[in-house]
Amino acid sequence: AQSVTQLGSHVSVSEGALVLLRCNYSSSVPPYLFWYVQYPNQGLQLLLKYTTGATLVKGINGFEAEFKKSETSFHLTKPSAHMSDAAEYFCAVSGKDGNEKLTFGTGTRLTIIP
Amino acid sequence: DGGITQSPKYLFRKEGQNVTLSCEQNLNHDAMYWYRQDPGQGLRLIYYSQIVNDFQKGDIAEGYSVSREKKESFPLTVTSAQKNPTAFYLCATRKTGTGGYTFGSGTRLTVV
Numbered sequence: 001a002q003s004v005t006q007l008g009s010h011v012s013v014s015e016g017a018l019v020l021l022r023c024n025y026s027s028s029v030p031p032y033l034f035w036y037v038q039y040p041n042q043g044l045q046l047l048l049k050y051t052t053g054a055t056l057v058k059g060i061n062g063f064e065a066e067f068k069k070s071e072t073s074f075h076l077t078k079p080s081a082h083m084s085d086a087a088e089y090f091c092a093v094s095g096k097d098g099n100e101k102l103t104f105g106t107g108t109r110l111t112i113i114p
Numbered sequence: 115d116g117g118i119t120q121s122p123k124y125l126f127r128k129e130g131q132n133v134t135l136s137c138e139q140n141l142n143h144d145a146m147y148w149y150r151q152d153p154g155q156g157l158r159l160i161y162y163s164q165i166v167n168d169f170q171k172g173d174i175a176e177g178y179s180v181s182r183e184k185k186e187s188f189p190l191t192v193t194s195a196q197k198n199p200t201a202f203y204l205c206a207t208r209k210t211g212t213g214g215y216t217f218g219s220g221t222r223l224t225v226v
Contacts, residue, residue: 009154034214043118043204043217044157090156101172102147102208102215106156 002027002093006105014113019063019078021108023091026072033074034092034102035065044090050074061085086112117141118218120205125223127192127199135190135221137205145208146188147215150174150201157204163188192223200225 007022025031032051036044048059055067061084065076074091091105121136137146145164149157159172163182177196182188192199202222206215 036217041202041220041222043120043219044206044215045217046214049214101159101162104149104157106154 002031002095002100002103004091004093004103004105006089006091006108008108009106010109010111012111012113013081015083016080019076019081019085019110021076021089021091021110023065023074023076023105024072025074025091025093027093027095029095032094033065033067034094035059035063035074035076036090036092036104037061038088038090038107047076047089081112083112083114086110118205118207118216120203120218120221122221123219125221126226127223129225130194132191132193133223135192135203135205135223137188137190137218138186139188139205139207139216140186141207141209141216142185143207143209143216144185145210146182147206147208148172148178148180148188148190149204149206151204151220152201160190160203199223 003026005024034049035047038044047063048057050057050067058064063078088107088109090107092102094100094102118139127133147162148160158174161180163169179191204220205218208215
């Protein structure tokens with residue numbers, strides 16, 4: 001079984017500042033890890049995913065995340081926040097091979113302060 | 115363009131009525147999923163189907179039903195047994211072995 005904990009349901013950062021959204025996971029098998037973004041009244045869009053190999057994963061819109069097995073973490077970062085980054089972000093985990101169900105965290109709403 | 119079509123975008127239901135939400139895909143993905151989204155609760159899995167003519171209950175299947183007669187289609191019926199159906203419903207697909215899901219744009223259901 002897998003689970004995901006997203007620390008902080010709301011995060012506010014100033015435009016141009018570092019964005020850090022935290023995600024910790026629990027999995028009994030090697031995980032596949034994902035970050036999705038959701039804009040109001042829309043579906044979820046994949047930002048990035050970790051399957052195997054390099055632990056630093058780069059995604060769209062300047063986001064990246066690092067898989068740290070020892071810390072069971074997969075935090076999402078962006079060096080400089082933009083107003084268009086305001087959205088809700090979901091971390092998710094599935095079992096090995098990615099053929100198991102995807103389990104989502106409860107989400108973090110990111111607000112950008114002008 | 116390949117994608118997932120959910121319809122309608124907004125749906126209003128009277129108490130005691132059954133309603134069906136449509137999800138159609140032309141991605142040729144094998145697996146399809148229905149999630150329910152409520153504020154502060156993330157996404158919760160209702161039903162999923164990995165092949166045609168087969169589907170499994172997710173974490174919150176009570177009050178819902180599905181069918182998978184065609185690879186392209188996975189409709190969700192919200193029955194009168196669902197006590198609190200007002201929510202945002204998301205359909206997703208997955209290509210076998212890739213892990214990542216592709217999501218539709220959602221249907222917002224409101225009970226009036």
